[in-house]
Amino acid sequence: MRKQSKWMLRIMAIATTGALLITTPSALANTLDDLKQEQKQLEQKKNNIDSTIKHTEGKIDQNVSKIDQIMAQIKELDTKIINTESQISEVLNQIKLTTTEIEKLQASIKELERKIEERDQLLKERIRAVQVSGGSVSYLDVLLGANSFIDFIDRFSAVNTLMDADRTILEEQANDKKQLEEQQASLNKKLQQQEDSKNELLSLKASLDGQKASKGNLVDQLEVEQAKLHEEKEVLETEYDEILNLSQETQNKIVSEQKRLAEVARKAAEEKKRKEAAERQRQQAASGGGGGGGSSIAIPNVSAGAWTKPASGRYTSGYGSRTHPISGGVKTHYGIDIANSTGTPVLSAADGVISYASPLSTYGNVIMVTHSIDGQTFTSLYAHLSSIKVSVGQVVSKGQIIGAIGTTGNSTGPHLHFEIHIGNWEGMAKNSVNPLRYISL
Template identity: 35%
Template sequence: MKKFISYLLVALMVLGTGFAGSQKASAQSTDELEQKIENKKNKQEEIEKEQSNLKNDKQNTEEKIEKNLDKQDSVNSEITTINQKLTDTREKISTKENEITDTNEQLDKLSNQIDELNAQIEKLKKEIQELKERIKKREKLLKDRLRAIQSNGGSMKYIEVIFGAKSFSDLISRSSAVNTIMDQDKDIMETHKREKQEVEDKQAEVKTKKGNVEQKKAEVEDKKASLKSQKQELESLKSELDDQMAEKESLLGDLEEKEKDLENYKVSLEDEQEILRKQKAANQKAIELAKQEKEKLKQLARERQRERKANNNSGSSSSSSSDNSSGGNSDGGSNHSAAPASSGNGMFNYPLSAPVTSGYGQRWGSLHAGIDFGVGPGTSVGSAASGVVISTHSESDGTMNGYGNVVLVSHSINGTSYTTLYAHLSSIAVSSGQTVSSGQIVGTSGNTGQSTGPHLHFEIHRGGWNGSKSNSINPLSVLN
């Protein structure tokens, strides 16, 4: 009887110790869950703060886009003005070219006229030379006559000739002869005078014509030089306008490129906003799950407390039964709380088994924020840790910076939030808000988006995913 009582006391002590251990484990699990809930709430505040920052950043980006568009309008207006000036300048240059062409034609005509006048002058020179020779002969003849008249007594000889007539008919003959001689002398003198005046008139006329033509040619040449100078000024203006146009078009190209970058950045911010919204929802779901798990642990603790009281009242037979039941429930409670710890422990599992073909770091002038696994299309991709799917994006969405089909999963490991990203998938096997376990298939590898070949692109971010990738970490540093 004493031995039975001793065994009974020992059994009660063991049973009490078991219940105490179970209660202690339950309290510890509850505390862990309480801490997890608190961390998740803090994460919610961080997400809300990040959402506010993104909203402000998006607003600033939209303002920059608006200013960029205003500047583009201004530059387009300047280009229109320059283009109009260029059109006017080209028309003026064309007009000047036509005027220069007309002037050249005038110069050609005047040159031809000058050539003709020079030919006339040469011809006149010959005629003048002939006239001069005739005049010279006449002058000699007249001089000879004058000398003869002077040596014979001048006009008295004619009287002697007349008075020397022997008959009336001889008188008539002699008078007629004298008249004839005098008429001939007179004709010679008049012809001499006329031809001499004719030569002088022709010389003056040709000289005047040539002077007029040469003056006109000089005026036309001055006009041509002026037109060429004006054309040169217009061409210089056109060159300046061309330079201005090239500068404005280059500026417009830069503005359009900047606008494109801003629009892409805006889309990236919108993606981040959407991801944060889904991450917030996923985080809230994780909080609810933790609360449910905490409530279950509390309920389990209350049930064990009732069982302990019942066992204390029932005696040794129920103690044995209570011991077996208590042991089973204790194991089950331990397994339930161990799942999150085993999935993380500060480490992640590889999403698939394949060689790393491209590491984390700078590549082609920008950050390659993850690692690439060289694997063909269709290979199953597992979640690197347990968590909640934040969002999924298909290639048809045209978003997520060329990632193609992509899945993002939120994780909480040792009180720290992480986000994993699986990109270029050929298919997606999960949906937003879904809870996944470590190793659970989230999709299959592929070659979607801006991909150079079939592979899996894998990223890990401390906190939520953001387009700047500033919080990305090297996956190899935390993978098992």
């Protein structure tokens, strides 16, 4: 009776310990899941910020293009302004020359005016002389008053001379007045044309200056906007760096949590060995120390030892360098591939704790199991799965079904990509080993 009580207490202790091993990882699962969710949110935020930075850089490039275009226009306006100023300078020189001509003409005009005034005085004196003589003197009277033929000839010659002189005076007077009017009209017209040309060029220059000022204002506005965009980009880049630091911190927490789960796996392995030893002792005691063994549940394709083949199927690709089936380049294959139809069961290759069970980049659906075997931590990875049948923190046994073969992620057909890493998984290349060192196909 006392012996039965003793074995009953042992069985209760084993059951209690087993319950703790089952519930404790489930509680830990929330922590790792929360960390992975936090990491996912940080990645999303980082991607959003990166997208915003690229959008801002696009705006900056557009502004640079606009500024370059406007500066080219300003350069063109500068060329036009220089040409216009040159034309204005030329017209001003012409106006100066015309003004000099006008000054010379004014001197000539004064001379003509003096001659015209002298002739006017002479004509006035001639008129007064006629008036003094009673207004009845005529050239005929002068001729008829000759005392002799010689006197007549003299008088006739004098009359002709006077008539010619009067006619010349009148013609010169008319010609000088006409010349004066024509010169004045010509120079005034030329001066007016030059003034008009000068005013047009000054108006054109004012318009060009206005356009240049407007373009300059636009450049100033764009440069202000450019400075603002650079400031926004700098703020975004600072935030991006902060997110990277947070992401790295979360990644470190995930690695730390996986290490903690590895310790859980180690303790689970030790407890399993203890339970198996206790069970063997119980069976030996129940049989009176005989050597008979109890029956075990047979699991297909489960090997003896610490490791077993993770799935049945055709071995299609080994560990090491190979020609990538998609890119065509020669790359290192950090695992082995086992091809089979979609849905074929995938087994845990050894006892352990589920440390990852989600999609992961080009791997598609992935499960990672952290193992503790003879005091050494290992991580096995199962990729391209069509389904995941376990959750993070769950304790699994060697040969337990954890998922199914599929073709998710970067895959050319349904198969299992299987990796083994000494220590924690920190990327496909780090600590990877050839799985065939531990499993047999």
